[in-house]
Structure formats: structure tokens, C-alpha cells
Amino acid sequence: MSFAAPGFLWALLAMAVPVLIHLLLRDRVQQVAFPTLRFFVKSRTVLRKRSIREAALLALRVLLIALIVLAFARPRADRAKSETGTIAHARVLVMDGSGSMAGQREWLVATSKKRLSEMRRGQDALAVVAIGATVRTLVEPSTDLAKSESMLAAFVPGHGGTDLVGALRKADELLATVKAHEKSVVLLSDLQRCGWSAYRGDWKLAPGVELLTDVPPPVAATGIVIKDADAPGNIALDGVARAVSLRLVNPGDPPAAGVKVALRIDGKEADTRGVDLPAKGSGTVRFRHTFDQAGEHSCEVLVQDGGTDADRYRFVVRVLARVPVALVTDHALKAGHDPAFLVKLALAPDDQSPFIVQEYITTAGNDPAKLAAVRVAVIADAGEPPAAVHQALQGILERGGGLLFLPSALSDPEVFRRAFADLAPCHLQRVIAQDREDPQAVAAIDFTHPAFELFARPHWGDLAAPRFTRFWEVADVQGAAVPLRLANGRPLVIERRSGDGISMLLASPPDPGWNDLPFQAVFLPLLHQAVRHLALRGHPPTVLTVGERLPGVAATEVVRPDTTRALLSETSSDLPGFYTCTSPGQSAVRVAVNRPFAESDATPVPAEQLVAALRQGGSGAAASGHGDIRRGGGDRWWWWILAAAAAGTMAELTIGNRTQRH
Numbered sequence: 001m002s003f004a005a006p007g008f009l010w011a012l013l014a015m016a017v018p019v020l021i022h023l024l025l026r027d028r029v030q031q032v033a034f035p036t037l038r039f040f041v042k043s044r045t046v047l048r049k050r051s052i053r054e055a056a057l058l059a060l061r062v063l064l065i066a067l068i069v070l071a072f073a074r075p076r077a078d079r080a081k082s083e084t085g086t087i088a089h090a091r092v093l094v095m096d097g098s099g100s101m102a103g104q105r106e107w108l109v110a111t112s113k114k115r116l117s118e119m120r121r122g123q124d125a126l127a128v129v130a131i132g133a134t135v136r137t138l139v140e141p142s143t144d145l146a147k148s149e150s151m152l153a154a155f156v157p158g159h160g161g162t163d164l165v166g167a168l169r170k171a172d173e174l175l176a177t178v179k180a181h182e183k184s185v186v187l188l189s190d191l192q193r194c195g196w197s198a199y200r201g202d203w204k205l206a207p208g209v210e211l212l213t214d215v216p217p218p219v220a221a222t223g224i225v226i227k228d229a230d231a232p233g234n235i236a237l238d239g240v241a242r243a244v245s246l247r248l249v250n251p252g253d254p255p256a257a258g259v260k261v262a263l264r265i266d267g268k269e270a271d272t273r274g275v276d277l278p279a280k281g282s283g284t285v286r287f288r289h290t291f292d293q294a295g296e297h298s299c300e301v302l303v304q305d306g307g308t309d310a311d312r313y314r315f316v317v318r319v320l321a322r323v324p325v326a327l328v329t330d331h332a333l334k335a336g337h338d339p340a341f342l343v344k345l346a347l348a349p350d351d352q353s354p355f356i357v358q359e360y361i362t363t364a365g366n367d368p369a370k371l372a373a374v375r376v377a378v379i380a381d382a383g384e385p386p387a388a389v390h391q392a393l394q395g396i397l398e399r400g401g402g403l404l405f406l407p408s409a410l411s412d413p414e415v416f417r418r419a420f421a422d423l424a425p426c427h428l429q430r431v432i433a434q435d436r437e438d439p440q441a442v443a444a445i446d447f448t449h450p451a452f453e454l455f456a457r458p459h460w461g462d463l464a465a466p467r468f469t470r471f472w473e474v475a476d477v478q479g480a481a482v483p484l485r486l487a488n489g490r491p492l493v494i495e496r497r498s499g500d501g502i503s504m505l506l507a508s509p510p511d512p513g514w515n516d517l518p519f520q521a522v523f524l525p526l527l528h529q530a531v532r533h534l535a536l537r538g539h540p541p542t543v544l545t546v547g548e549r550l551p552g553v554a555a556t557e558v559v560r561p562d563t564t565r566a567l568l569s570e571t572s573s574d575l576p577g578f579y580t581c582t583s584p585g586q587s588a589v590r591v592a593v594n595r596p597f598a599e600s601d602a603t604p605v606p607a608e609q610l611v612a613a614l615r616q617g618g619s620g621a622a623a624s625g626h627g628d629i630r631r632g633g634g635d636r637w638w639w640w641i642l643a644a645a646a647a648g649t650m651a652e653l654t655i656g657n658r659t660q661r662h
Contacts, residue, residue: 008072011065018061022054053655060652067645075637089124090141090180091115092171093148096164096189097132097157099546099599105157107216108188112152115186115214121145127174128152131167131189133160133547133574141178159576160546161596162195164605165203168614172205184210191215194598196605199613207616213607224259224303224311225249225600227282231301231315233543234536236323236354237294238528244287246301246313249600250277260304261285266297294321296590298578311600314578314592316542322353323535326360326374328393330383333359339408339509340380342518346510346527347378355531368392375399375535380406380509384419393423397501402534405505407472409513425496425503426474432490439467439515442492444485451533452483454525461522468492468515471508502537504530540581544573544593551591556583561593 093112101108119126126148128139138155139148164187171185185205189195191213205211227249232242244263250256256277263271270289277283291297297317325347327333333341348357358374360366362385371377371392385393393403405424407416413428421427434440442463447456455463468486477494484493495504510518510527517523540551549572550558556568561577573579573593582588 005073008069011069011072014069015062015065018058018065022058053658057652057655060648060655064645064648064652067641067648071641071645075641087123087125087143087178087180088120089182089184090127090175090178091119091124091184091186092127092129092141092174093152094129094131094167094171094185094187094189095138095152095155096162096167096187097130097155097160098162098192098195099157099159099595100162100190100192100602101157101216102159103219104190104216105155108155108157109153111188111214111216112155113149115188116145116149116152119145125178125180127171129167129170129174130155131160131163131195132158133572135163135166135170137170137174141174158546158574159595159599160574161598162189162192163198164189164191164195164610165199168205168211169203172209175209176206182210183208184212186212186214188214190602191604191607191610192598192601193603193605194601196610201613203614204616205614209616211611211614213611215604215607219602220252222252224256224277225251226301226303226311226313227597227600229301229313229315229597231299231313231543232291232317233315233541234318234320234539235291236320236532236536237292238354239290239292241288241290242317244289244299244301244315246285246303247282248275248277248285248303249282251280251600251602253279255279255281262302262304263287263289263299264302265289265299291317291319294319298590298592300592314543314576314594316578316590316592318539318542318590320354320536322356323376323531324374325355325357325531325535326371326377327357328360328362328371328377328379328385328389329381330362330385331381332361337512337518339406339511340378342510343378343380343406343527346518346524347531354528362386362389371396375401376404376531377401378404378406378531379420381408381410382419383412384415390419390423397423397498397503400500400537400539402501402531402537403503404530404534405503406509407505407507408509408511423498423503425480425494425505426477426491429473429475432471432473434469434471436469439469440471440486440488440490441465441467442484443487446481446483449481449483449533450537451526451529454529455522461520461525463522463526465522466515466517466520468508468517470514474505474507502534504534540589540591542591544591545596546573546576546593548573548593550579550581551589552581552583556581558582 093115095108095112116126122143125141125143126139126145127137127141128148128151130136130138138151168185168187175183226246228247229245231244235242248259259275259277261273261275262269271287273285273287275283275285297319299317300312300314302312327340327344329340333344335341344357347353347355360370362382368388372395374396377393377396396403403423405420407428409431411428413430416428445452445463447453452463454460471486471490471492474491474494477491480494480496482491482494486492492507493504494507495502508514510523512518550568552568554567554569557565558568558571559565559580560571561575561579568581576593576595579591579593580588581591
């Protein structure tokens, strides 16, 4: 037997009060000698009955006090493991080890120790779940509390994001595997709203599971933080200055003047800017830098607040020397208005071009092995290629490259379907001829697409300027994206991902008989951007967030930011910094890992809102802070004790009214 509130047991001393009152106020009987007692025989019987009633009344009053005290103490049965494996209480401690809790380690350890002390060794089961780069189970449900105790004492918050919903779901799943009379989840977190924003109300805790929350004392926000950043990743060596921009936030009350922001490239300071930020306000800092050397460049933007490092953003720029492109056709290129010739002229007008274009004529018996070194294949006016060429084109997609289809009047829809059904993003149906007096123009543009986002900026050309009089009607574009559409709603550019690569089709090729695209200033940057997108899309990412998967296979060797080495299968991106991944038979790849931007926003979600949203209707309770715990789903003995006390009160009134003092 144990009690949920044993402090009330001191009130059992009040049981002595009715006894003392009875002893102090009892009748004092004086013996008087009479010559005859025959008239008082009946009086002795009355006195004896009254004494019995008074004794029963005294015992009943003492029992009533004991019952009321026990009801407040809330007795509980010590249910140790039974033969069926059922235990008394199962609890999961959810430890928030995200980046926003980095300064709360002492509070986490102390609070978890307090919650652990509430468990009964050998009778209750405890599990530990951690929020960090991923949601992890540190300790499975076990009655061996010593294991959890050692784990909690060594717990250190990391740099990952906050996933409150994922952690609570994991805790609920762990409790579902345990047979217990009572179940509870204790969440130790600052309850960042960003960790709750993904909740859509489609899940709740299991019935009978109680949710308790402990929130650390608020800490005043200080230091300039990076709220968002935009930097180049995989680019081609083209001599174009790339933009690096950051949005900074000053969470403090005083304004921040002269905040220094430095751009470092390969360990050297490339540029420095100053910015003034208002109190609780934000500002933007922009750099422009030309990456004129091929290879990987480790870069970081460092924000210095008052001479101290307040925050930093790391990124890697991977510069490709020149992109190898194959122009696949079934006839020799003809100078003039031949689409294939115009494409080659636009991609490689001289030796300074970022592209190396080689012609591959399928009817000339060229070796398909020549296509193994290219990143992008532009397929113009090609009929059905040989099986070896088809396999080589498929290999480009498998390597993360791209295919650009430019079907013209020489293309046959049936041949195209048979030859490129598994490679092209769509099928051709028929050519639609538009009145030259009423040509079509681009009317719908997806400026978020990597190939067309450049044209949302000024001075890069107007994609609505070209006029189209002929274009292919396409079909079977399900699962494909259409970033460009004509004014009549017809798709102009269709794109589909195939494995790690991308295939793209232009429904109206650059042919003066079809459109005036080759004569527009937008033609050159449009073609270059499309080919860059196809060439660079399959390259590994250069920037990740803590917790995201590093590139490579299981056997990849990873050099972490702390210079330790491990296999990819044995490590994760749990630390901010630069990682170097070397896969067998491939060159090393460098990746920058940053802390999630959302961790800089400490806005919490109210604990009451979180508990109310996850609690099943009417089942369970919630407690927050360091107050008393209210356990739900447990023994209900105190209800029966109160009922017995109420019945005893009625009996006391009945007996008392029938007992006369004189």
C-alpha cells in the first residue's frame, strides 16, 4: 500500500480528539447506598445499553476522521509485476535536446532527476526519449531505473530541431508496448512553437495516458541571430557574380548598431559589411562574389555582435569547370536555322563557354561509350536510336544528369513514343499551327523553378517576349511538372524526375518556322539556365541542416567537424560544421551542416493548448511546472473511502440522536 499524497497522513493524529472529548465530558456516576434496589434493576439495564451506544458512537467518530484523512491521502495498491507482466505505472520522459535548449542542461538534469524520484523502484517502468537531430529512444521501458538514471545524468542537448509531435508519438508508441495500470508522459521542453506547427489535429495520445509538462524558466533573448540565408550551391564556372544574402534578427530590446558581418571563403575574409538593426527588428545583408576557380569552396558568413561571435552560416560552393554536353541527332548539323545547330551555337559560341558541346550522330555509328562522360544530352531531331545509345541515355539519368528533348517537324509521334517512352517526360500527339497574326506567348511562369528563377530579377530578359506559332500537343504529363505554359494553357516546358536525373521537353523547338525564340535576347540565358539545371540537379547537396542525411553509401568514410572519422552507417550530421564524405571509387564531397534557423525563435506554445490538443476527451490530466503530479487512470479507492465516510456520517447522526445524555 502506498499513498499519492502521504503528507495528509499526519492528520490521523486528529483521531485522538473525539477520545479526549469523550474522556473529559463523560458522566461521573456517584454511588449511593439504598435500603433496597428492587426499584433500580431496570435502570442498570438502561445504563448498560447507553454505555454500549456511546462506545460505538466514539469508535464511529474516530473511524470517520480516519476515513476522511485516508481519502485525502489517496491510497494506492503497490502493484508489482504480476504473472501477466502488468506493472503499476509506466512513464516516458521526453527530453528536449534541441538547439534552443543548449543552455538548459542543468535544468534538464535536475528536473529529470526529480521526476525519476517519483518512480518506485522495481514496481514502475521508465523510458527516455530525446528530441534532437532525430527523435531517439535512449532507454526502452524498464523497471531498472538505474539505467535511466545514468543516462539522464549524462544527457547533453544537441543542435537539432524541435519535433514535439514526433517525440510524443514515439512516447505513446512505447507506452503501447507496456502493460501497466497507469501511464504518463512527462515532457521537459521550452515548447518552441516551431516544434508544434506541424501538428494538424490528426493524432492524440492513447486513452488513459496522462501528459505532464515541465517548462524551464524563460531566458532573456540576447545576441544577433541568422533567421534565413540564401547562398549558391552547385554552379558552373561562368564568371558570373553570385549573391549571398542573410536576414538577421535582433531579439533584444536595445538597438544593435554597427553589427559586423564577414564573408569568409576557404578560410580567408573576402568581404565585410556593417548593418544596424532596430530593437526586436530585422535586417538584410547581401554579398556578391565571383567564384573563378573550379572545385569545392568552404564558405561561411560570420555575424559578430560587439566583437564576439554571435552566429554563423556555413555553405559549400561546388564549381564545375565546364559542363560536358552531348548534342544527339540523327543527321549532321546544318548551319542556318537548324535547331540543333542553333543550340550548339548558343551553348558553346567560343572556348570561354561554361559548356563543352560534342556532336553525337546516331546514324554515324559512333561509340555509345562517348556518352558516359556527359552530364546533359540534348536530343534534337533524333529518330529511334540504337539500343546501345538508348541504354547510354538511360545511364545519364541514373548518374543524376539530364536529358533535354527538342522535337521538331521531323519527329514522328509514334516513333517518339516507342523510342523514348521511358526517358521523355511526356508523349507527342500532334503539331498545332497557330495563326501568325495571333501567335501565342508564355503566360504562366514558375519563378521558383531553378531554371527560371533568374528571370524574376530585373535585366535578365522577359520570358513573355517570344512568340510561338507552332507547338506540339503533348499527353500523359501526369507526375510531371509544367513550369512554363502558353496563354492558351498548353504546356511549353514539361519536366519529370527519373531516378536521380531529370528529363525536360520543349514543346516548341528553337526554329524560326515555329517561333522567334532564337532571335530574342532571352534565348541564350534560358538555354544556359535549363542546361545548368539539368547538369547540376544530380550533384550531391552542398548545404544540409542538422539531422539530414549525408551523401554517400553505407561504406562512405566521413570526416566530421570535430576531425573524428567514421563510416556513414555509424554517424549522422548531428554537429554544425563541414563534413567530408569519401565514397569508394569516387572523389571526396564536402558538405556544410547548419543548425535549423527555427531554433533561434524561442516563441513557445502554451502548455495548456498542447495538452488540450493531445488529450483524449475526458481521459487523463495535465500538470505543468514543478507542482504536484495528478495521476490519471489509477486506483479510485478514495472514492469508495469517501462513500464509506458519508455512510458513516449518516450512521453517526442516527446513533447520536438516539443516545440520550441524561
